[in-house]
Amino acid sequence: MDKRNKNQNKPTVKKEExxxxxxxxxxxxxxxxxSKFGGKPIAQAIxxxxxxxxxxxxxxxxxxxxxxxxxxxxxxxxxxxxxLGKLDFENLTATSRIELDYAIRDIVExxxxxxxxxxxxxxxxxxxxxxxxxxxxxxxxxxxxxIKAREEKPxxxxxxxxxxxxxxxxxxxxxxxxxxxxLDTTTPRRGKNKYYIFxxxxxxxxxx
Numbered sequence: 001m002d003k004r005n006k007n008q009n010k011p012t013v014k015k016e017e018x019x020x021x022x023x024x025x026x027x028x029x030x031x032x033x034x035s036k037f038g039g040k041p042i043a044q045a046i047x048x049x050x051x052x053x054x055x056x057x058x059x060x061x062x063x064x065x066x067x068x069x070x071x072x073x074x075x076x077x078x079x080x081x082x083x084l085g086k087l088d089f090e091n092l093t094a095t096s097r098i099e100l101d102y103a104i105r106d107i108v109e110x111x112x113x114x115x116x117x118x119x120x121x122x123x124x125x126x127x128x129x130x131x132x133x134x135x136x137x138x139x140x141x142x143x144x145x146x147i148k149a150r151e152e153k154p155x156x157x158x159x160x161x162x163x164x165x166x167x168x169x170x171x172x173x174x175x176x177x178x179x180x181x182x183l184d185t186t187t188p189r190r191g192k193n194k195y196y197i198f199x200x201x202x203x204x205x206x207x208x
Contacts, residue, residue: 016047017073019054020103022096024064043080044087044096045070048107051179051199053087056080066099067106088202089185100183104176112158115175118197119146119161120154125195134192136177142167 021043028039043056043064056072058064059081070079092100108115122131132143145165155161161171168174175198181187182199 014049015073016049016052016054017071018048019045019056019070019072020048020107021045021056021064021066021068021070022099022103023066023093024058025093026063042084043070044092045072046100046103046107047072048110051104051107051183053089053092053183055084055087057082057084066095067103089183100180101176104179105172108172108175108179109158112172115172116155116157116161118175119171120150122197125197129192129195131195131197134178134195134197135174136181137174138168 023044024041025043026041028042041058043058045054045056046052047054048069054072056070058079059077062079064070064079068079071077072080072083119132124130125134130143132138132146133140138146142165145167149155149164155164158171162169179198181193182196185202187193
């Protein structure tokens, strides 16, 4: 592997400042073993910067709504008392899994400039694999079309991408599908699935 490109497409580690609520359980989890915070109100959420799945504890007297945007950064928070920690995909509730698609798409569309820049500037993740090939629906088949088009003129929006490249009818949706693939820890991390371009890789388990 080309060492120069090895870490090029890994997102910079940042703490999430804002999150979107996927599910809110006012009485905690039904199964007491789901969390060490069993019995207390808890929210499952996704960060808006790097799509980190999180468990959040609301402030006393605060009722959260699904798809609420909440501030979780440093300083005064109006709704969230504490960020309890990261959440594994397999521990998402049924409601969270349904809401995940909507939340990711809203985040992608709200940060259109950032993701259009991905199409304009992204490079290889290895000597044999380009980042664009990791996006579902692109592969090698359309990768060179994108590269040629952006060399002629940088893309300005998702609409611009789909107009100039009709085969990419829903570029935002393609990003959404890739984010979901990276978050899904229930599938083996082999081949193209082993790379993380929009999310943070899970931390390796500690050795006993």
